[in-house]
Amino acid sequence: MGQPIIEVENITFHYHQESTPALNDVSLHVNKGEWLAIVGHNGSGKSTLARILNGLFIPDSGKVRVSGIELSEKTIWEIRKHVGMVFQNPDNQFVGTTVKDDVAFGLENIGISRDEMVRRIDWSTKQVKMDSFLDHEPHHLSGGQKQRVAIAGVIAVQPDIIILDEATSMLDPIGRSEVIHTIRELNNQGLLTVISITHDLEEASKADRIIVMNGGEKFAEGIPEDIFMLDEKLVEIGLDLPFPFQLSKKLREAGVPIRHNHLTEEGLVNELWTLKSKA
Numbered sequence: 001m002g003q004p005i006i007e008v009e010n011i012t013f014h015y016h017q018e019s020t021p022a023l024n025d026v027s028l029h030v031n032k033g034e035w036l037a038i039v040g041h042n043g044s045g046k047s048t049l050a051r052i053l054n055g056l057f058i059p060d061s062g063k064v065r066v067s068g069i070e071l072s073e074k075t076i077w078e079i080r081k082h083v084g085m086v087f088q089n090p091d092n093q094f095v096g097t098t099v100k101d102d103v104a105f106g107l108e109n110i111g112i113s114r115d116e117m118v119r120r121i122d123w124s125t126k127q128v129k130m131d132s133f134l135d136h137e138p139h140h141l142s143g144g145q146k147q148r149v150a151i152a153g154v155i156a157v158q159p160d161i162i163i164l165d166e167a168t169s170m171l172d173p174i175g176r177s178e179v180i181h182t183i184r185e186l187n188n189q190g191l192l193t194v195i196s197i198t199h200d201l202e203e204a205s206k207a208d209r210i211i212v213m214n215g216g217e218k219f220a221e222g223i224p225e226d227i228f229m230l231d232e233k234l235v236e237i238g239l240d241l242p243f244p245f246q247l248s249k250k251l252r253e254a255g256v257p258i259r260h261n262h263l264t265e266e267g268l269v270n271e272l273w274t275l276k277s278k279a
């Protein structure tokens, strides 16, 4: 970690010339191998930023470099080979009639040979634990399984970076944890740099680093512990603090001597047990 794989310098982007910018003078970097969460209220510019990083939009001004390639009209397709995206709605992402066809589609697009395609379908579906569903029709799968197939389709192309744009927000808690676990394993194996766009601060608290967006600008950036020190400032810009964090504060207000504002349920439960054993 430590070496930037994405560098964004002072980018500004307008959807319409006369409108207020969707992104205003935003600079950031993403380190190779890290898990970066980008959080923010609706309309804060997260999706616009994700689409620029994937070459779907070109900024009006400023520079973007992805895997050493500078983003321009000429490099869009090159950049897309390095950045895969998984979107919010699992039902809108399927092009194949079976899981196998669906994963094959992205590989056909980049002209992979038949033998290599078979190998990559096998590898990518095993990585997301969907290799026993190759002949299944995607619309019969659960939401979490569909998103795992979408991830298989992305990693089969072997990008350096995956962007999850609210990819878990339509899933139930089981589907959500399946998807996060799958991505975590790929990230831990060093296979992927992960950018997770989310309004869920609990999910973001598990990232290596968080960038908070507000009104098209970067509001804050840091490790989760530092970001959560902002506390009420996050609430003021429309974000919900994680439930264990809110509960820690309420318990302290009610006279329970909790020392930390916990980001995880496990941390809070452990401190409560320690207090109880001392009582």
Ligand SMILES: Nc1ncnc2c1ncn2[C@@H]1O[C@H](COP(=O)(O)OP(=O)(O)OP(=O)(O)O)[C@@H](O)[C@H]1O
Residues within 6 Å of the ligand: 015, 016, 021, 022, 040, 041, 042, 043, 044, 045, 046, 047, 048, 049, 199
């Ligand atoms: N296709 C579009 N045309 C015009 N304006 C747009 C378009 N998409 C987004 N915007 C505007 O750009 C700004 C940033 O929106 P963006 O979708 O990037 O925010 P976001 O943080 O991803 O929000 P959400 O969580 O609702 O998706 C908002 O003011 C939004 O209204």
